[in-house]
Amino acid sequence: MTNRLFISSFKMSRNISYIAVRVLLGIGLSATLSLVYTQFFWQEDLATYGEQLPELWQKADSCDVLYFAESSNATYADTDTSQKSISEYFADHVPNKKVCALNKGAVHAGVFLALIKQIPDSSKVKTIIVTMNLRSFDAAWVHSELETPLMKSNVLYAKRNPLLNKLFMSFGYYDHQTKEERNAHVEHQWRYDTLNFPFEYPYRTVRAWDDGFANGGYEIIDDTIWSYEKVSLACHYIKTYAFQIDTLTNPRIKDFDEIVKVAKAKKLQLVFNLLAENVEYADSLVGKPLSYLMYQNKNLLMDRYNKDGVTVVDNFDIVAGYNFMDQNWTTEHYFAEGRKQIADRLSLYVKIP
Amino acid sequence: VWQDKEKRESLKVTFMDGLGGFHYSIIFAGMLFNSWEFLVFLPVVVACYYLLQQKYRWMLLLLASCVFYMYFIPKYILILFVLILIDYVAAIFIHKARGGRRKLLLIVSLAANLGLLCYYKYALLITDSLQALVQLAGLHIYLPEIHVVLPIGLSFHTFQSMAYTIEVYKGRQEPERHLGIYAVYVLFFPQMVAGPIERFETLGNQLKQFHPFQMQNLVNGLRLVLFGLFIKMAVADQLSPFVDAVYKSPETYTSFSVMSAMVLFSFQIYADFWGYSTIAIGSACMMGVNLMDNFRAPYLSTSISAFWSRWHISLSTWFKDYVYIPLGGNRTTVVRWCINILIVFGLSGLWHGASWTFLVWGVIHAAMYLIERFFKKEVTSAFQRTLGWLFTFCGVTLAWVFFRSHSFEQASLMFSQLFADGTTSLRFTWQLITAVVLFVLADGIMQGKRFDLFIQHKALVWRWLVYGILLLGIVSLSVGDDQPFIYFQF
Numbered sequence: 001m002t003n004r005l006f007i008s009s010f011k012m013s014r015n016i017s018y019i020a021v022r023v024l025l026g027i028g029l030s031a032t033l034s035l036v037y038t039q040f041f042w043q044e045d046l047a048t049y050g051e052q053l054p055e056l057w058q059k060a061d062s063c064d065v066l067y068f069a070e071s072s073n074a075t076y077a078d079t080d081t082s083q084k085s086i087s088e089y090f091a092d093h094v095p096n097k098k099v100c101a102l103n104k105g106a107v108h109a110g111v112f113l114a115l116i117k118q119i120p121d122s123s124k125v126k127t128i129i130v131t132m133n134l135r136s137f138d139a140a141w142v143h144s145e146l147e148t149p150l151m152k153s154n155v156l157y158a159k160r161n162p163l164l165n166k167l168f169m170s171f172g173y174y175d176h177q178t179k180e181e182r183n184a185h186v187e188h189q190w191r192y193d194t195l196n197f198p199f200e201y202p203y204r205t206v207r208a209w210d211d212g213f214a215n216g217g218y219e220i221i222d223d224t225i226w227s228y229e230k231v232s233l234a235c236h237y238i239k240t241y242a243f244q245i246d247t248l249t250n251p252r253i254k255d256f257d258e259i260v261k262v263a264k265a266k267k268l269q270l271v272f273n274l275l276a277e278n279v280e281y282a283d284s285l286v287g288k289p290l291s292y293l294m295y296q297n298k299n300l301l302m303d304r305y306n307k308d309g310v311t312v313v314d315n316f317d318i319v320a321g322y323n324f325m326d327q328n329w330t331t332e333h334y335f336a337e338g339r340k341q342i343a344d345r346l347s348l349y350v351k352i353p
Numbered sequence: 354v355w356q357d358k359e360k361r362e363s364l365k366v367t368f369m370d371g372l373g374g375f376h377y378s379i380i381f382a383g384m385l386f387n388s389w390e391f392l393v394f395l396p397v398v399v400a401c402y403y404l405l406q407q408k409y410r411w412m413l414l415l416l417a418s419c420v421f422y423m424y425f426i427p428k429y430i431l432i433l434f435v436l437i438l439i440d441y442v443a444a445i446f447i448h449k450a451r452g453g454r455r456k457l458l459l460i461v462s463l464a465a466n467l468g469l470l471c472y473y474k475y476a477l478l479i480t481d482s483l484q485a486l487v488q489l490a491g492l493h494i495y496l497p498e499i500h501v502v503l504p505i506g507l508s509f510h511t512f513q514s515m516a517y518t519i520e521v522y523k524g525r526q527e528p529e530r531h532l533g534i535y536a537v538y539v540l541f542f543p544q545m546v547a548g549p550i551e552r553f554e555t556l557g558n559q560l561k562q563f564h565p566f567q568m569q570n571l572v573n574g575l576r577l578v579l580f581g582l583f584i585k586m587a588v589a590d591q592l593s594p595f596v597d598a599v600y601k602s603p604e605t606y607t608s609f610s611v612m613s614a615m616v617l618f619s620f621q622i623y624a625d626f627w628g629y630s631t632i633a634i635g636s637a638c639m640m641g642v643n644l645m646d647n648f649r650a651p652y653l654s655t656s657i658s659a660f661w662s663r664w665h666i667s668l669s670t671w672f673k674d675y676v677y678i679p680l681g682g683n684r685t686t687v688v689r690w691c692i693n694i695l696i697v698f699g700l701s702g703l704w705h706g707a708s709w710t711f712l713v714w715g716v717i718h719a720a721m722y723l724i725e726r727f728f729k730k731e732v733t734s735a736f737q738r739t740l741g742w743l744f745t746f747c748g749v750t751l752a753w754v755f756f757r758s759h760s761f762e763q764a765s766l767m768f769s770q771l772f773a774d775g776t777t778s779l780r781f782t783w784q785l786i787t788a789v790v791l792f793v794l795a796d797g798i799m800q801g802k803r804f805d806l807f808i809q810h811k812a813l814v815w816r817w818l819v820y821g822i823l824l825l826g827i828v829s830l831s832v833g834d835d836q837p838f839i840y841f842q843f
Contacts (some may be wrong), residue, residue, distance in 0.1 A: 025817050033824055041829040049833070152833060163828060170586060170831035171389040 034163040042162045049169065050156035052102055056115050060123035063100035065091075065352060068112040069131040071105040072275055072332040077325055080336040086273075087129075089343030090350075097352050106146040108136040109255035114157035116262050127269040127352050130259060132312070133332055134277055134297055137252045138243050139189035139206075143182040151175040195242060201289050206242045210235050213286070221287050233328055234285040240330045241282055241290055245297050247304070256301075260308050271350050272305055272312045274298065275332045276342060280321035313349045315342045384424040386632045387586050394421070395578075398542075399571075399639045407563045411533045414560070414640075418540035422505070429504040432469060433540065439465045440514045441535050444521040444528035455522060462518040466511040473503050478707035506546030508704055510539050512671055517553045519675055526553055534560055543636035547629050549647045549667035556642070564641025573805035577635025580804040583823040584792070585628030587830035591788040592621040594832070595779055600757060603770045610779040611770045617789070618757050619750045623652065624792055626665070631804065638805070649801030652749075655732065655741035657721045660749060663801065668704070672697050695719045705756070710764060714755040721748045784830050791826060 046054050059066060067073065067087035076083045084092075091099035102115065112130050119125055135141055151174040156165050168174065177185075190206035203209035203217075213235050218226050226234075247253050256272070263270035283291045298316045305312045323338035325331070334342070384390045398417045405413055423430050443462035447455050471479070476499040484496050517538070520526035529535040538557040539545070564570075599606050599614035606614070630647040637644045651664035661669050680693045695716065702715020732738055758764035799807045808816055 021813075025813075029817060029821050029824070033821065033828065036825060037828055045829075155833075166828050166831075166833075168389070169833040170827060171387065171392060172385075172833065173389040 030163075034161060037163045037166065042166070045166060046156060050153040052104055052107075052111075052115060052153070053118060053157050056102055056118055057120070059100040059102065060119050060125050062098060063125060064097040065094070065099040065127045065129065066119070066125050067099060067101040067129045067131075068107075068115065069101060069103045069273075070107050070133060070136075070332075071103070072131060072133070072334070073101055074103040074105070075325065075331075075333040076339075077335055082336045082340075084336070084339065086339045086343050086346075089340050090129075090346050093343070093347035094352050106141075106144065107150060108133070108141065109252050109259060111150055111154060111157075113255045113259050113262065114154045116259055116266075116268075117159055118157060119266060119268070121266065125268065127271065127350070128263060129271040129273050129346070129350065130256075132256070132272040132274045132301060134275070134294065134301075134316075135240055135330060135332070137245050137250055137297065138240055139186045139193075140239065142251060143185040143189075145179045145182055147182065148174075148176050189243075190239065193243065195244060195293065197289055197292065199289075203289075206239055209238045209242055213238060221285070229328070230285070233281075237282050237286050237290060237330060241277070241294050243297070244293060245300055247300070253304075256305065257308075260305065260310055263310075269353060270310050271346070272301075272310055273342070273346055274301065274312055274314050274316055276315045276317065276319035276334065276338065277332070278319075278321050278324045278330065279317045281324075284321075311349055313346050315345050318342070318345060384421055386629060386636075387582060387590075390424070395636055395639070399574075402640050403566045411531070411537050411560065414537045414542070415533055415540065418537065418542040418545060421542040422540065422545065425505045426502060432504055432507075433510065434536075436466060436469065436511070436514060437532075437536050437539050440518050440539075441529070441532055444518050444535075445530070447518065447521050448528045459518060459522045463515055466515050470507060470511050472499075473501055473507055475703075475707045476501065478709075509548050509550055510545055512550050512668075512704075514539055516550070516671060516675065517557075520553065529553065529557060531561075541637070541642075543633040543642075544644055547626070547633070548665075549630060549633065549645045550671050551644060551667065555645065559642045567641065570641050571639050573809070574635045574637075574639030576805040576808060577631050577638060577803070579635075579820065579823050581628045581631030581633075581635060583628075583826050584624045584631060584795075587823075587826035588788045588792045589621050589625035589628055590832050591784055591830050592617045592624070595785060596621055596757075599779065600763065600767070603763070603766045604773075604775060605777045606770065606775045607778050608771050608774055610775075610777065611767060613779055613781075615750050615754055615767070617785075618753050619652070619746075620789060620792060622753065622756075623648070634803070635805075646803060650796050650799070652746060652796065653742070653800065654745050655738045656729065657718065657725050657745055657748065660745055661718075661722070668701065672701055676700060691723055694723055698722065708759070710755045710758055710761060713761075713764075714752050717748075717752040717755065721752075788826075788830055791822075 043054070056066075067090070069087070073085045073087055076085070085101060085103075087099055087101040091097075104111070109130070109132075116128060116130075119128075152169060155169045155174045156162075158165055158168075160168075187207075190210070192205065194204050195206070195209075203212050209217075214231060218231060218234055221234075245253065260270060277294060279291055279294060282294060295316075298314070302312050302314060318341050319334055319338040323335045323341075325333040325335055384394060394417075398413070401413055402410060419430055422433065440462050443458050443465075447458045447462075450458055480496045480499055487494050487496070517526065517529075517535075521528050529538070534557065535553075537560050538551075538553055541551075541556065541560070544551060544556075596614050596618045599610055600618075603611055603614075627648045634644045634646070645667055647666050649663040649666070651660050654660040654663055677693060677697045680696060681689060682693065683690050685693070698715040698719035699712055700715070702711040702713070702718075705711045705714075732741060754767050755764050758767065808819060811819075
């Protein structure tokens with residue numbers, strides 16, 4: 001009996017020491033890997049997959065104002081009188097402050113949020129201006145196929161151990177839905193999200209509206225025969241702007257809400273720069289119901305974030321239709337005059353401490 | 354197909370025009386072995402497996418396998434259930450029946466498997482080829498185009514099912530009476546989508562046995578999964594962008610870059626499939642189930658026949674047992690034997706995909722095999738062995754060009770570019786070089802031995818050093834693009 005007990009306790013202690021040694025080795029290996037990865041590989045991975053983070057750290061050290069934007073701040077025409085960006089025009093208004101921009105095409109509040117979280121507490125930055133792009137709330141942008149690479153970068157932007165971030169990236173721990181899955185989400189929203197108007201209107205979903213217009217519905221606007229290109233553009237405007245922001249489910253709302261919280265926690269002055277949309281063309285191509293939805297969404301955003309104490313600069317309809325570079329598509333790419341208008345308006349409302 | 358990210362991103366079966374241009378692509382948004390979903394799924398299944406009593410384990414494995422499969426295209430599980438039911442019933446009746454009825458039942462079972470395979474995999478190849486012939490004849494008849502998404506791993510589980518019914522027919526296997534066990538045999542998640550193609554005698558019987566928890570199984574399984582992930586994520590996925598770039602527009606690359614891409618693809622496909630097989634074997638090993646080895650350092654072979662005894666072993670043995678030997682094997686006239694070889698390799702090529710390029714790949718291997726058999730002398734010196742290795746590696750690498758190309762035009766462009774000069778050169782990054790060096794070293798040192806068996810007798814410090822290198826390789830060399838396994842599409 002004693003002998004058996006002895007053997008059993010001997011086996012148990014052997015098992016415990018077997019596991020203990022491996023647990024210790026595992027901890028040691030993890031620590032070493034973390035150190036080696038951070039020291040030798042992380043910067044290169046950031047340069048390859050998350051180039052905005054090193055840029056942010058570099059600019060956070062020397063700039064007073066950080067301007068977060070998508071392509072609206074990086075696009076100009078060769079024929080422009082000036083090729084200055086919005087942030088550069090804005091910088092002209094605050095000559096004693098250094099304004100720096102972080103631009104990347106197709107980025108949105110989700111990416112801005114991840115980057116803002118990474119602004120070091122010791123940073124020189126006191127004000128952040130974040131572009132608020134109405135289109136970024138629509139189904140096509142929310143479920144854009146560009147989300148996969150953006151979310152891949154976002155994994156690396158997270159405030160975690162770099163080794164863990166890379167592991168998450170390697171094993172696809174981010175939203176990596178396929179193009180078809182994303183298209184299905186868009187189609188679902190277009191088909192089933194009901195549009196509510198305070199007046200009678202025959203179309204209640206994007207798909208119905210789009211189909212209706214494509215099949216002669218444009219006669220509501222005028223009784224001429226439209227070219228194929230004009231009908232296509234009208235349908236494109238419908239698919240882009242015909243939505244009503246659901247504050248409970250729209251991921252951009254969650255991201256902007258979070259940005260407000262993070263900015264407060266970091267004691268940063270926060271400005272949302274609501275970008276201009278081509279309301280003029282939307283109105284002329286599709287009619288009042290579309291501009292009604294656009295203004296309804298704009299007002300919702302203004303009200304929501306003004307209440308939170310954020311300065312929301314309303315540029316929504318200040319740029320004339322001819323000042324949009326893409327006349328046959330919906331973008332926030334403006335000619336120099338449009339960019340300057342937005343920057344001038346921004347300077348009226350934003351006082352840099 | 355995998356070579357083109359845009360194409361890979363298409364859920365639809367897409368086809369190119371013209372003979373030899375057929376290709377399909379499937380997006381794998383599901384549970385890949387190199388995804389975080391699988392890293393959660395596997396430990397949960399293993400833990401539940403050991404917590405359950407033996408009589409409930411088949412249920413767990415069946416449920417887990419269904420979940421795993423349904424991560425891809427859920428409704429396709431119904432196809433599998435139908436196949437399982439047909440083969441299960443057929444096997445029982447084959448066993449009972451006598452005389453001609455046995456053969457008839459076998460034919461019904463094989464027809465069900467091959468019929469489904471033909472419909473989902475070859476329908477468009479067949480209709481398009483007929484269409485081309487009809488047009489060549491100057492007739493204005495238009496056949497319907499059949500666009501269907503290929504159920505994942507269909508070629509693997511149909512072959513596994515057919516092996517079972519054939520074995521029952523031959524009287525070498527008792528039919529399985531437990532439908533659940535038979536269903537798990539077909540659906541067993543570690544190997545259901547890309548093999549190894551197991552026989553019921555080995556896998557089915559293991560599923561019926563009780564496997565108590567053994568630390569050694571768990572440790573060996575983890576070792577294999579780690580090594581498999583390294584081979585897949587740090588090597589195969591690292592090589593993929595380089596190979597893709599050259600195959601996409603070979604005309605722009607220098608002859609050296611094209612040659613490098615050919616060699617790199619040889620490594621990529623091996624690493625990809627070896628990695629998958631190793632993870633599959635490791636996952637099963639954690640539950641005490643042994644799956645057969647699928648690779649034994651095939652690129653170290655000094656002859657084509659040796660290559661085929663080391664490459665995709667489970668498929669080679671399947672073709673040997675169920676096609677080559679029934680055709681008469683080598684116990685026949687020389688001409689008939691040559692035809693048998695051509696048939697086996699040709700079918701093996703077509704098994705991989707519904708494209709004439711795959712058939713050519715198989716025929717090239719058959720030709721090399723026959724040349725070798727007719728002209729090879731006994732190897733005595735190291736020089737001869739080296740020459741044999743060179744011939745084998747170069748032959749296999751050149752044949753891969755047809756395997757990798759989505760059309761004959763692309764393949765011929767690759768070959769012609771070997772003698773022309775484009776302006777773009779492949780940039781050999783340190784990651785690419787490291788991946789290749791580590792891969793060649795691993796394969797060379799292990800000499801076909803399984804990683805868990807290779808490492809288990811090494812000193813503790815060495816073992817953990819190797820684990821560290823593998824983990825660092827995964828972390829630093831992986832590209833995180835959710836890359837599917839090449840063989841998942843077959």
